[in-house]
Amino acid sequence: MSEPHPIVFVNNFTGSGLGGGEVHMRRLVMGARDAGMDVHVICCPGTGVESEMRALGATVSPDDLNRKNPWASASRLVGYVRKHDIELIHSNGYLTSIISRIAQTSTNACVINSVLVDPKAPRLAGASWLEQMIRDRFDRITIPRADALVPITQAVADGLLALGADPDRITVIPGGVDIPAVEAELAEAAPVSLPVGDGPLIGMAGRLEQVKGPEEFVRMAALVAAERPDARFVVAGGGSQQAVLVLLAVELDLGSRLSVLGHVPSAVAVLDAVDVVVVPSRSEGFGITPCEAGALGKPVVATDAGGLPEVVTDGVTGLLVPSRDPEALAAAVLELLGDPERAKRMGEAGRERVTEHFTVERMVKDYLAIYRDLIGIS
Numbered sequence: 186m187s188e189p190h191p192i193v194f195v196n197n198f199t200g201s202g203l204g205g206g207e208v209h210m211r212r213l214v215m216g217a218r219d220a221g222m223d224v225h226v227i228c229c230p231g232t233g234v235e236s237e238m239r240a241l242g243a244t245v246s247p248d249d250l251n252r253k254n255p256w257a258s259a260s261r262l263v264g265y266v267r268k269h270d271i272e273l274i275h276s277n278g279y280l281t282s283i284i285s286r287i288a289q290t291s292t293n294a295c296v297i298n299s300v301l302v303d304p305k306a307p308r309l310a311g312a313s314w315l316e317q318m319i320r321d322r323f324d325r326i327t328i329p330r331a332d333a334l335v336p337i338t339q340a341v342a343d344g345l346l347a348l349g350a351d352p353d354r355i356t357v358i359p360g361g362v363d364i365p366a367v368e369a370e371l372a373e374a375a376p377v378s379l380p381v382g383d384g385p386l387i388g389m390a391g392r393l394e395q396v397k398g399p400e401e402f403v404r405m406a407a408l409v410a411a412e413r414p415d416a417r418f419v420v421a422g423g424g425s426q427q428a429v430l431v432l433l434a435v436e437l438d439l440g441s442r443l444s445v446l447g448h449v450p451s452a453v454a455v456l457d458a459v460d461v462v463v464v465p466s467r468s469e470g471f472g473i474t475p476c477e478a479g480a481l482g483k484p485v486v487a488t489d490a491g492g493l494p495e496v497v498t499d500g501v502t503g504l505l506v507p508s509r510d511p512e513a514l515a516a517a518v519l520e521l522l523g524d525p526e527r528a529k530r531m532g533e534a535g536r537e538r539v540t541e542h543f544t545v546e547r548m549v550k551d552y553l554a555i556y557r558d559l560i561g562i563s
Contacts, residue, residue, distance in 0.1 A: 190560055192217055192273040193225040193294075194243075195262065195281040197250040202233045205473055206277050206301050209360060210234075213275070213299075214241055216549035217556070225269060227262065244269075252280060259287035266292045272560045277301055279320065286327035295559040297333040301360075302470040303491050304344040309468040310396035324348045333555050337471040338492030356555060359495070361548030362476045362539055367453055371481075374454035377421075380444045384415025385522050388459035390452040391466075391474055393424030398465030398488065401511045403430050405463070407437040408515035413522060416442070421455040423448035457481050461521050461528065464493060467508050472496045475503065476543045479535030484528040486517040496543070502535035 194214060198207050218224045218241065226238040230247030238245050246265060250258045262284060266274065271292070276285045277299035289296045303309075304324060308317040325348050328334070334355045336342040342357050379386065387409065393399045399420060406418040418439070420430060427447055434443045449455060452474075456462055462478040464487035471492045475485045485503030487493045488510075499505040504520065506513035521528040 189221050189223040190562065191223040191225060191269055191271045192275060193227060193266065193271045195274060195276045195285055196226065196228040196234055197278060197281050198234050199229050199232055203237060207234050209301060210277050211237060212361065212545050212549060213552055214238060214243055216553060218242060220553055225271065227265065250280065250284065255280065255284045256287060259284045262288040263291045266294050273297060273556060283323055283327055286330040289330045295332040296330065297335065297555060297559065298331045300334060300336045300341050300345060303341055303468055304348055306396065306468040310394065321348060332559055335555065338495045340492040340495065341470050358548055358551045359543055360471045360473055361545035362480050362543055363545040364480050367477060367480045370451055370453045371457055374451035377449065377454045377458055378446065379419055379458055380417035380442055382415060382417050384417055385460040386417045386419060386458060387461045387463060387518055388419040388455055389463045389465060390421040390455050393422050393426040393430065395426060396466065396468050398467050398508065399426050399430055400433060401465040401509060401514060402463055403433045403437065404511035405514035405518065406439055406443055408511060409518050410439060410442055412519055418443040419446060419455060419459065421446045421449045421452055453477060456483060459483065461486060461518055463514060463518065464488065465514055466490050466493065469493050476539050479539035482532040482536045484521055484531035485535065486514060486521065498538065502531050502538050
């Protein structure tokens, strides 16, 4: 029996839980482990990633992965790769991709970069032109060193091509939803505190940062409430904009009709409670929220930002509108509220689309095929 092939996942998330990229990585760690690979993870110490990866049985090496000196981090990565005869280095974030590409020149390991956000997303999230230019320059210089680039949507792939990436090294693999896990989470979730009332409930769930468009959601809510006084609204998620949204809701006189819940134990429980899921993002690499909404049979109103049009089929599984446009969001929501049967059909179509195209099983299978191709195993 042949020895298991060693792979190391490199991550620099510092949160106590798991972000979207870390959930993505977790699924791949499990897939590699179940395929018989020798799985290693380098991640920041004392984080949710560290504890989660240890629980999965991976060999974990804590490392702060210095943002100011990626060369030093790359040097330590080279030492780790050589010590453990690592064959594959897999990263799924900007900094860790830069580090892995720098390390590639001093190892025999292949480098695979998952690219989960549009390369221009930092600018859309508020970064300066200078910051964006520096990021782009590092990408352009190092991107040829990646053996495989795996963008999560074609929109992200187009961003990589604009940076000079070799199209022959690009394979688009959409994200995946673990439908049984979603259903299990829903069955075990505690009741969610929602606005009181019998009218329709419209909600969003995600990080409360400018790039996710939470302000547009609240402004949309005020417009919808003017036409549908029975409508209620809920925002779930934590982030720097949470307090801003609360003040904006007061300014727009939404009162008890809108609840800003902050971080919740189960975003799935919130999505399941609403009648229409809104994804008002200004930039979005993929869009796990509309996928989860689809798994729950919920219609979606989303912006046409980034990869969202590849997830939400306009007029079939939901409605797409321009980003940064609360009026367009409101019109789309009112359209669905005015035709519940159509909204129901969209939710059903969304579940069919997720089941066919966006399962975690399909995602892991496609990644394992790349792993095998890179290290030459059948």
